[in-house]
Amino acid sequence: MLRHPPVRRLARPLTAATAFRVQNPRRTLFSSRNERRSGRAVENLNLQRLSRQSEDYYRNRRIFLWSGTVAGFISFIYTAWKLKVALSNPTKLDTNLPSSESLVAPGAADRKVVVHDEEGREIVPTGNSTVPTFPRTIDLPSYTSPITTTSPTSPDAPTTKQMLTSASGTTEYTLVGLGLRTVTFLGLQVYVVGYYVATSDIAALQSALTRKVNPIATTLVPSERGQLRAALLDPAEGERTWDELLAAGVPARSAFRVVPVRDTDFHHLRDGFVRAVQARAGAETVADDAFGESMRQFRAAFNRGSVPKRKELLLVRDETGQLSIAYDGGSSKKEGGSAPGRQLVGIVEDERVSRALWLNYLAGKKVASEPARKNIVEGIMEFVERPVGTVASQVVPVVNVQA
Template sequence: MLRQPAIRRLAQLPTRSPFQSRVQSRSLLSRRSSRTHGRPVENLNIRQLSEQSEEYQRNRRIFLWCGTVAGVVSFIYTSYKIAVELSKPVQLDSSLPSTDPLAGPSGGADRKVVVYDEEGREIVPTGNSTVPTFPRTIDLPDYTGPISSSSNSDSADPSTIPTLTSPTTEYTLVGLGLRTVTFINLQVYVVGYYVATSDIAALQAALTKKINPIATTLVPGEREELRALLLDPVAGEQAWDELLRSGIPARSAFRVVPVRDTDFHHLRDGFVRAIQARAPTVGSPRAGTAAEDEAFGEAMRQFRAVFNRGSVPKRKELLLVRDETGRLSITYGGDRRAGRQLIGVVEDERVSRALWLNYLAGKKVASEPARKNIVEGIMEFVERPVGTVASQVVPVINAKP
């Protein structure tokens, strides 16, 4: 009897199927998992992290290589600049004030530089690789003649070639430059203007008096006025024409050295065109002066005959020398074996004067760099007291060109 109530109570309990048990267990587990989701969790993308690391390392390597290259380039550039600065000669008077009569237009910075070659000779760099230097001074004899204008051999009459015992005169380089032709600036030759050292004083005095009649040297402002005068196409040509007519400088020369192989005919054609272009200036024949016409024509025939020769290899020297009478002497050679040989003389001073004006002044000159460099050399002269030879170069001992 006691069991019946218990059985009855068990029967009243709700019955659960196995499926309901599994659902209940899952709900319990689900509640547990939902509670765990509340914790902070970091989701990592391994592939993305790997790509970011590779990109960082790549950028780091690029940055390090750029720094290395920049350091090497800066080191090389700095070393080069130091070497260039150390190779420059010291300008001995560069610290002089601009108002000092001995100071150049830019404190001495524009002075030509002369160096000594391995044999101790003074040379001036030209800036050209084929003809890299010109001698600062040359010694020339007093050429005598005339020689036959009909001679067209490659060597002059031995009786007209000065011997080694002939007295010589020292000529000092005033300025030089490169002659170019055509619109592509084809380089032809380097030309340098030399003046007899003992005649520089007369040139100093004449140019100084043109600006200040009572001065013995020109101050910077006066030098600028003279520079403008000499560079002016009209005034400069008039000034040089007056000087040359009066025999100032008494003795001078143009040294021509080709930078490429050429021949006498090409050089002659250029010189003849220059003389003809300057004919009105130098007082060439005018209408009604038959005697002058005939004399000038004969002088031009003599001049052309001098160049009736063959080839002129590069680096060979052609020297045009004008003496105190205006006579033009032409020499060729200049090497150590044969020396300079006199190949022609033209007596009419108008020929040499026209050639000189072709380089020194006018609207169109044979070489504008040479004309400007010659003017700067003149400035070196007039900044010194008259009667002193201008120290237009600053020597650097044991320097190689």
């Protein structure tokens, strides 16, 4: 006889609430999340992925900006360098001559170079194509005659009737050193300046500088010359040395020859000279009424027009410290024409003006032309290595002016 399996009975009847809980179990902390995802986009966001994408974006953005900054800076430097080279007009007039050249003895690269022009006159290359050479010696007359001024307030009016070529007697000046004055960070070339000392006064300069190092010597040995060179190149010691020498009238007669390498004007040159004099003279001197009157005389001498390139401006200091300013505008006519020649345009008797102007080139922390200052010192080293008074065979060093 077949038996039916026993029917299992529920202990409790299945209600509607129980059936809902069975179909929709309550989610707890340890229960697994339903793997089904909603179709809404907000529930599909991955915050870590978005954070990584944001970091990558800003990192790439920083790299791009820094790359542009570096590239722009390099381009600026390269453009400035190319502009400087283009404006400098570099030439081959330098000391890097091969040993086969007749100007340099074989195996003597440290020897100085003597160059002669077509007329046999000694000249010194400057390294600049616009003003390629400076004369080794110049003859200047005595600057003692008064200035006849017609109208100092008019820039177009003539300031003097005196011609320097008509002065009685001349004095030979020997070039000690020269260099190029540049301005701005681009190194724009303004003029070539050379320092000349009356040939007969070089012995006094030799003696004074030699005694500064060795009071009983007539010439300096290499170690003593090195000591003197370091003193002259030192900003404080060099300014103190030159200030004492100039105040004592050593050298008695000297001159600075300024030749522009580009067109300029007297007002531009005047402003630079005035700033230099006021900076070197000191506050007490500048405040002095007599010094102020001397500076007005100095400005009046530059109350003129333009100064074309290659024209000569002379600043001459005599044994009393008097400053004479002369200008040679040249002539467009050929030889035989009425060339004006060197013309005296102003005189300043106050010794403090010329001394401050001289210090602007010779010594101090900041000079008008560092190449000129260094070359002047090297020229002085050529003097002191010879016995006092024996500079007839002195050879002025060739200057290699950097572009």
